[in-house]
Amino acid sequence: MREHTRGCAGLLLAFVGAVTAVLAWAPKARVSVHGGFEGLHRDLSVLYVDLPLIAAGGALLPTAVWLLALRVLRRPWLALLPAVAVLALGVWSLLSWWTPYRPPEIVY
Helix, strand or coil, rough: CCCHHHHHHHHHHHHHHHHEEEHHHHHHHHHHHHHHHCCEEEEEEEEHHHHHHHHHHHHHHHHHHHHHHHHHHCHHHHHHHHHHHHHHHHHHHHHHHHCCCCCCCCCC
């Protein structure tokens, strides 16, 4: 496989990983952006702190695994299998463990 084709495949994997991670994260972060009842729980720090970290993790983690598997397996499309598995595991862990901060309810 030519070098520029391998580089394009790596960029495509990084893009797909970042988009997948952000789309999986967005429904959980909706509460913090929308704010809930009368906007009392609005926390926009999820947009400038969590969003870049989620996108970077989604782009870098599968790409790094793909590059490591490529060095071992020497077949780019065979190395894609562990990268996709790591992306799926990363999205699962994101949906399982990450929860946006919710301040306590205000009692009047």
